[in-house]
Amino acid sequence: MYRGTSNPPHEWRRRRTPIAKIRYLALLLSPLLLAFLAPSAQAQGYPNKPLKLVIPYAPGGALDYIGRVMAQYLGETIGQTVVAENRPGAGGISGTDSVARSAPDGYTIVIMDPAIVINPTLQPSVPYDLFKQIEAVSFISSSPEVVVVAPQLPVKTMAELVAYGKANPGKMNFGSAGIGTTPHLAAELFLQRTGVTATHVPYKTIGQSFPDMMAGKIHFSFSSIAGALAFTKDNRVRAIATTGLKRSPVYPDLPTVDEALLKGYEIDLWLGIFAPAGLPADVRTKLNASLNQALTKPELIAAFEKVGAVPRGTDPAQSAALLKSEFDKWKKIIVDGNIKAEN
């Protein structure tokens, strides 16, 4: 945009005195300097270079998949390439921290799941302040978890699961993807509200727990749909309910836990796009609008559905409010269940 003034006619420049020359040069360079020094203050050009979407988990999971799909379609709506970069480590803390420390210019963003609000409660050593250093740009998807039980168990409904648990106190095992992960806390909330007792058996990923569930060693789990789908499709484990307030399009015949047993029980395995706190207002608006526009594309909706996720956009105010309410909701489960990562 400065190309017009940077190449003046030759004669014109030759007549200048040295002082005038300097003054002229300064004049010439000042907009460039300004643009250089304060790129975030002048956001009308945003985005004028590729964006980086940090995926704080290793490649291969549902979040990685959604992240890559999101990067592709966000790139189309925002008009710049969005590069997805895996930055795994410490349950998403490493990648999130790298973004929290980045410049709030809208070029570095991160996709995260509820672990972003769970980690600060569970881990005393989270290196960033969730509410001071990170802001939610938009939530992008909702996905319930699915309650699955071992095929050997004489349980076909939530009520029967509770009855079986009460008849066999302390004998059941439930699988999870580790301490403080959503499958663990969702099951914990279920136990808290029903008074059933069961032993928590953590795995590294929920997928690893399915062979033991097929063998009847693990009795139930609250799994992500992406993790459970392959095993429920051919009834190697039995799905009995989903955890949203509405039925899942992936399991339209299954009741929700809310309608079948526990009024108000809702676990949403949402995903959201987060940025370093303090984005310039226009960058925030542009990024949020581009995300929401991408979320309406039929190809994206179809791609999300493969892992059981439903696109859902939020405006910046809704995003901030949701971040707070989700933080409080998970914190309550952790505190009520006296769950500690380090004790």
Place this chain on the structure above:
Amino acid sequence: MDALANLALGFGVALTLQNIAYCFIGVFLGTVVGVLPGIGPVTTVAMLLPISFTLSPVSAMIMLAGIYYGAQYGGSTTAILVNIPGEASSVVTTIDGHQMARQGRAGPALGIAAIGSFFAGCAATLLICVAAPPLAAIALEFGPAEYFSLMVCGLIAAVVLARGSVVKAIGMVVLGLLLGLAGTDVNSGIRRFTFGYTGLADGIEFVALSMAIYGIGEIVYNLEQKAAQADVMSRIGRVWPAWEDIRICIPSILRGTVLGSLLGVLPGGGALLAAFGAYTLEKKVAKPPRNFGNGDIRGVAAPESANNAGAQTSFIPMLTLGIPSNPTMAMMIGALMIHGISPGPRVMTERPELFWGLVASMWVGNLMLVILNLPLVGMWVKLLRIPYRMLFPAIIGFCCVGAFTVNSNMFDVLVMAFFAVFGYLCLKLECEPAPLILGFVLGPLMEENMRRALLISRGDPRVFVEEPISLAFLIAAVGLLLVVAAPAIRMKREEVLKE
């Protein structure tokens, strides 16, 4: 003959021009990343995932699979020539393979590795055809107790396998176990031995540790030995092994293939465990024992056959159960999911062209690898002619890049630097690093499974002897221990090793 009809369908898919091309791209890239230490199949598959979105699912899987088993071929090349395993599964190949190279027999070592790998690859492909469904059932029998006992057996095998002093080998295994303890404990979520570093929250990075010890530590050690260097450079030997070499290797290749195929099916071990297991077995049963550890060609043939067979059969649990046996398979599941295919027994019935096309492409890919590798061995051998003063900085560069790219984290490069010093000290003290690596890899899995088994049994340790498969592994482990401990056999063993 269902298997034949299925294979015919598979070859129909694999032999289209397009799929042959993707197969070639896969195995070629696989060989290259296998040769380069530190850049493994996981990284490569991750880098190529976005490209695979644009291909048909069959082509994508054929290409990604090619990278994985191609890397097993390439990994042996650097193991033999520069004593750096390109892949973890080539660690044992360094023992005899590099000794052969030092004796001027790098050519036959590379040749027998390619031949053994090709045979094992063909056999494993056939095995997948006829045995995928029943073998998948065996993997399903494995619960936490069985895994624990398998790992115990594996660790004791690591002691038996080590060169030199038993005490040092046990020390290295235990040290490996201790290093493996660092990181977040799965059962309690507690961070152990992280000293407040987030970079250690997931433990010490395997790639960084292995490259530090096998890459940098070795280089520093080698720099002290100037005489040996000139010797290697002058003599390579014929690539095609002599008939006598092939003849004595036939039983080793067969044993390696069988063991590798079986271990490959089990989640957790795959090609790595297969190679270690095959080498141990070979030292026990090969006659005459001659000089394992000092350049015995069978010490190359067996593990190389085993790791390739293992690499291929590790597709069985992935394709039939949707259970990944190693990180690369986890990536493949991710790739399948992106194409809207849920891995599981239904893949075989619902998408037969995908399943059998992939199986057939493995055979095609193995043929390509032999054609690609035997003539290229000459080129890889030229690596030896590169002066060390140029080769070594390049390897250190690759190692740093490799350590960084795993997690895009500088911390891992620092971890590598730290363990490079440690690795050098180990070599100076004549402590074999292989048991350490095995302890490091298997230790966390062993602990995780032991505690999981005890959680499920409510703390009752009898679970390990009540499950028949678990009991069998424990008995085997005790047997191995007796072999090491028995004075007569121990003397014989030391005799053999110190020859």
